[in-house]
Amino acid sequence: MAETIVNPVTIDELESLARQKLPKNVYDYYASGADDQKCLIRNRAAFDRILIRPRVMVDVSKVDTSTRLFSVEYPFPIAFAPSAMQKLAHPQGEESVARAAQRLGVNMTISSQSTTSLEDIASLMPNTPDGPERWFQLYVTENSALSTPLIKRAANAGYTALVITVDTPLLGNRINERKTPLVLPSNLHLANYKGSEKTKADNYRPSQERQLLDAPTAAQAKQVVRDAGGSIHSSSLTWTETISWLRSATSMKIILKGVMTEEDAELAVKHGVDAIVVSNHGGRQLDSAPATIEALPSIAAATKGQIPILFDGGVRHGSDVFKAIALGADLVLVGRPVLWGLAYDGQIGVELVANILERELSRTMALAGIPNIRGIDKKFLGLRRRDGFGIARL
Ligand SMILES: Cc1cc2nc3c(=O)[nH]c(=O)nc-3n(C[C@H](O)[C@H](O)[C@H](O)COP(=O)(O)O)c2cc1C
Numbered sequence: 001m002a003e004t005i006v007n008p009v010t011i012d013e014l015e016s017l018a019r020q021k022l023p024k025n026v027y028d029y030y031a032s033g034a035d036d037q038k039c040l041i042r043n044r045a046a047f048d049r050i051l052i053r054p055r056v057m058v059d060v061s062k063v064d065t066s067t068r069l070f071s072v073e074y075p076f077p078i079a080f081a082p083s084a085m086q087k088l089a090h091p092q093g094e095e096s097v098a099r100a101a102q103r104l105g106v107n108m109t110i111s112s113q114s115t116t117s118l119e120d121i122a123s124l125m126p127n128t129p130d131g132p133e134r135w136f137q138l139y140v141t142e143n144s145a146l147s148t149p150l151i152k153r154a155a156n157a158g159y160t161a162l163v164i165t166v167d168t169p170l171l172g173n174r175i176n177e178r179k180t181p182l183v184l185p186s187n188l189h190l191a192n193y194k195g196s197e198k199t200k201a202d203n204y205r206p207s208q209e210r211q212l213l214d215a216p217t218a219a220q221a222k223q224v225v226r227d228a229g230g231s232i233h234s235s236s237l238t239w240t241e242t243i244s245w246l247r248s249a250t251s252m253k254i255i256l257k258g259v260m261t262e263e264d265a266e267l268a269v270k271h272g273v274d275a276i277v278v279s280n281h282g283g284r285q286l287d288s289a290p291a292t293i294e295a296l297p298s299i300a301a302a303t304k305g306q307i308p309i310l311f312d313g314g315v316r317h318g319s320d321v322f323k324a325i326a327l328g329a330d331l332v333l334v335g336r337p338v339l340w341g342l343a344y345d346g347q348i349g350v351e352l353v354a355n356i357l358e359r360e361l362s363r364t365m366a367l368a369g370i371p372n373i374r375g376i377d378k379k380f381l382g383l384r385r386r387d388g389f390g391i392a393r394l
């Protein structure tokens, strides 16, 4: 019989507890990757190949995990990634995540597909000049004009950046989700679309995505989208048109989430975006995509510090945060861990996630001989060789 976990002290333990609490279809929706789960697994496995080369005889009696991004100081370089429909995990869903972020001074991005309205979340996170920024993630709709009211609402509510997810021209092939379908219970709704101009796309429900995934041919899938009045995910974003349209629609910062190659990172710089998130959507989109930690070094080399690099995918330990920073990330986002904390114990559970990662990061820094975030560098990393013995320098 599995051992009962009483006081979870790792993210993996929190996941086990969340799994016990959540309905199977919700756990499957949260936990799954696309297709054969290879990218999901790769995200983690790639971290485990990277070793940290500890230096000794360094004064680490004080370890400072604080960092700055866009002139805001954060207590540690960890932020909450956007994830849809958080009330499936806990009755207070996004509210609990927002309260935890506010209490800890953590940066948070809310998903446009949230079960709490962007205004209600904003009201829990008053803007202060040097407080944590809160950002709004947007799936640009097929008909981009339908996204304009949401962009304006986000700006009016005080969000300081739009995080445009660019890795989702359509949803990845989530096999588990197809087998145990996720249907939003009738007491929950996608709150940002409720009561807005009525189009079928605004009334998007997960079932539309399911029909899409199950359509036997690509042509039939297109018909599902047409019948629904357009998809929530535009499949026709382009560098020039989309960025200039976004710039004309808002003065919020524009952050592109889902950049995985140096070519696209260079284009992001060229088109003047404010930051990028190196992300493969937690392995939920292209199953053959590299692990994000593998993609990060060449992206950091290509952008040459011209714009901040945010990072997510498979971060479950403070040492993963350390490795991502060493390879060029300025801020490290966690997706599923927040959902596990939320399912475990609402706001307290989400705070626990941040506390676990912060303490692990701080301990890793001390054991590696690096007293502050600026000192974390790839010279402290090594790569376990796949064949032969020993470690290669990164
Ligand atoms: C259940 C779930 C829902 C998600 N919803 C969104 C979303 O609405 N918008 C978005 O840009 N990314 C979404 N993501 C992706 C996350 O923002 C993030 O990229 C990913 O979870 C990071 O990987 P990790 O879960 O291994 O930390 C979602 C991820 C999960 C697991």
Ligand SMILES: CC(C)CC(=O)C(=O)O
Pocket: 084, 113, 171, 281, 284
């Ligand atoms: C509602 C979905 C499109 C949210 C999402 O991004 C995901 O499930 O990965």
